[in-house]
Amino acid sequence: MSDETSNTTPILDMSGVPLPTARTVRARTSLFKQTMRFLALNLRLLRMVRKGHASR
């Protein structure tokens, strides 16, 4: 800790963080896979809405 302004910018070191494989990146824009994910996402949201309402 200091009152001085440090010259360094404390950029987070993310060099050890895993990167997606080319297959994972492709899957993110695959129309078939994403259509399935889209349905799954909608179902999940509807389930959450139902659970939230059930808490009343």
Place this chain on the structure above:
Amino acid sequence: MADVVILGAGVSGHTAALHLSRMLGKRDLRSGNHSITVVSPNADWNWIPSNIWVGVGKMEPPQVLFPLQPVYEKRGVKFVQARATAIRPYGTGSDDDRPSVEVTYTGQDRDGESEVIPYDYLINATGPKLRFEATPGLGPDHHSYSVCTASHAADASAALGRCIESMKDGNECTLVVGMGHGTCTCEGAAFEYAFNVDHELREAGVREQARLVFLTNEAQLGDFGVDGLTFEHEGFVTHSELWASSLFRERQVEAIVGAHVERVDEGTVHYETLDGEHHSLDFDFAMLLPPFGGVPLKAYDRDGEDITDQIFAPSGFMKVDADYTPRPYEEWTVDDWPETYMAPGFDNVFATGIAFAPPHQISRPRKSPNGTVIAPSPPRTGMPSGVMGKTVATTIARKITDGEDAVPLKASMGRLGAACIASSGAGLRRGTAAAMSMLPVVPDYERYETGRDLHDTRGEIGLAGHWLKLILHYLFIYKAKGRFGWHLIPE
């Protein structure tokens, strides 16, 4: 006969107004049997989540705004384009001695005129005051941009465009996106804007010349003001920190975490980090969100004594049925969070959405060795804000139709879920989004080992999230316009 006054026509207040008008019935409203009055300073409704797309030039402000008056007219709701300034919950101030609200007009050809509106039930859904003044030099009137309103976002888009043009001329630029104060909330919105900017830079073919830095008050990436999320992913239990960091690394977005912005000068942001060090970073473009406070409203008792401190927390948010006893992080529980949103001592006053005072943060609160608080405030996102609006509207409708003793409905953030879909680039084939869902918003370690339901707490990246975000844009605007079947669309 009952008069309901709703302050604020945002996600929470507008949802409450629509549902209440449906529950009380158009005929009763038109015949004057009951009345609903919505007070809001802006003539337009704004779908705030899509301001992100306005901020990168993918949408124009008219695509995220529409006028409220015709919607209310059709439903028998009175719209007062005004700013509420004070409430008198004990009565007096109005001719009939009932509790009342003081408002100052901002439109309808009555700018500056004051009026006192009596109420039987009051919903305070005034959302946030954008406290740019908390950080010297912050905000669109000074040295950084914002995407909190459609017009702020349009200005940000124009500035981003200038930056991109400069890079096309061969210059290099530093773009800083993030939080403009150590106590900001809405990290998800800044995260989303950062990745939309990244996408724009790539589309413009200038990503190589750009240094994009995410400057956040979160102690770790992926905290999102909700203490992070634990996911089940590909057979592993993982954390949103890893998930978010991977996206930052993949897109080459640099990150500075645990930062409190102290001052913004022209082209330079000065900030302190959790280790107590002070730093500066030069920029060509900065979009930094402001911290939120409650909209300044005064409160008076029957004798005109100022009781603002009794009704509102020091942050300006309205106190409700939360447990405000100060406790250390380790002792926080879901039971601290409000359920009915009723103001203590008044069973006819409610505060919903961002306007209610939360009992404490959700993320672990942290201070730098200099005593600077660097801790995200709890987010109150669209889904819970809408559900709170509908819940309180139902409570009021029941009180009106079944009698004062009707049991209020509950919608605790310790039970409600939330979804945050951070689009990271538009395009029906090429867009993607980081879609997160959590249930509940406030972790419940008694019910779930990881604090949240692992079935519903997820994070995924892909085109599907982008499609959903786009559909939600059209769906929620359709719903907010009160079009056919609107009430079947969940909050």
